Amino acid sequence: MEINACPRDSTTALSFPVATMPRLQGAYTELEQETLEFFVQFRRPVLRYVCGLGVTVHDGEEIAQEVFLALFRHLCCGQSRRNLRAWVFRVAHNLALKQRYADQKARGRTAGGEFSMETRIDPEMDPEERMVYLQRRFRLLAVVSALPEKDQCCLRLRAEGLRYREIARALNISLGAVSISLTRSLARLQSADRA
């Protein structure tokens, strides 16, 4: 016998093949554990990514929670486990855009990212090296923030270690578009880096 374990708000009709309540509870516990492991692995990358889209760190934390609750529901419904990393970033991307839109509407202005120039700098660096490092960092981040949004997203997802096909899936664009975007962005970063 199959028991539909999809949450009430799920629109999918897939079911979770369990026959008894203790087994259902056991399966839920395993999925909870799996979701928490994913959370520890991807919380910071997700947070960095959504903050790069102009969401505050506080809202970013809330988005990260929502993303992994959604992942739990996704897994409960027995849906595809292929490319979960891309799935996580896709949900995060959509929630971040929604949050940013709400912020813009509420404040009547464009929300700025919370990227801080404060950073942990290697204590071994001498003042000159530190200055060069900070200037280079500032230049690179300035170039990134001037890129079209799609290019910024591709670049940031690549920096989080996503492969081209994962980026394409997360942003719902073609593989070729990812390649062209990254090439264009890197060319701009390089010219700024040489300056």
Next chain:
Amino acid sequence: MKHEPLHLSDEDLLLEAYGELSRRRSGQARAHLAECWSCRARMAELESTIAHFVRAHEASLDGQAPPDDGPRAMLAARLREARESDYATTPHPLFGGMSVQFAFGCLAIVFLLAGVGIWKIHGSVAARQDEATIAAINWNAVPDRNLTPGATRRLAASDVCASAPPQDWTVPATVRKRVLQEYGMAGAQARSYELDYLITPELGGANDVRNLWPEPYSATPWNAHVKDALEDRLHAMVCAGQMDLPSAQRDIATNWIAAYKKYFHTDKPIAGAST
């Protein structure tokens, strides 16, 4: 006549750097790079830029995001909540396909009717319910660390000792409900417990679900009144410079009963203890 080999495009270099080329094309690109100094120099430049961007990107949250422990505990509580609500609404074969929630609702009505019958006979149902509730609450004289690890605001000792006007630390109804649900005490009577801050706001405790738990008023020597005395004692010690604020927060969050014994030098609560 020997032709100069064509150079790799920026896109090819990038695909090679990211390991995105097919095995055949990657072999060709590597063979070309082995021969062509110009492309190798471009590749090195590209990799240097990528490395710097990745470092800058990874440093973008430095000092802004808290460690994983708190958010992980929060997610664990939310997952538990989601599981319980889904579990309650899942159709169960034993109840002929009715949801567990609906079936238990029916059972509750049956028990209620039976309870009213017993009450008419003995007149003591309410007292028994209170005893049962208090018995359940006694479990929580020290909070469950997984549910209530404690949470603080970023304050210095001078902030908590400043003579600011008293603030309203009333717990919102939604938060109260959530804490009681997490502790499986949704039906407990409000007069039996105090929804207490593990780390009191006077010591920098946060108004956060991770810092709240239902603490019994009575039926145990280690009750809410005793903890209030400890809170006053720790606050006085911090403000007198006898201990630092993080130590006070840590001691009360780890095990407030052990902290009471330590700072009051006693194994039993002192009647009418104060600072």
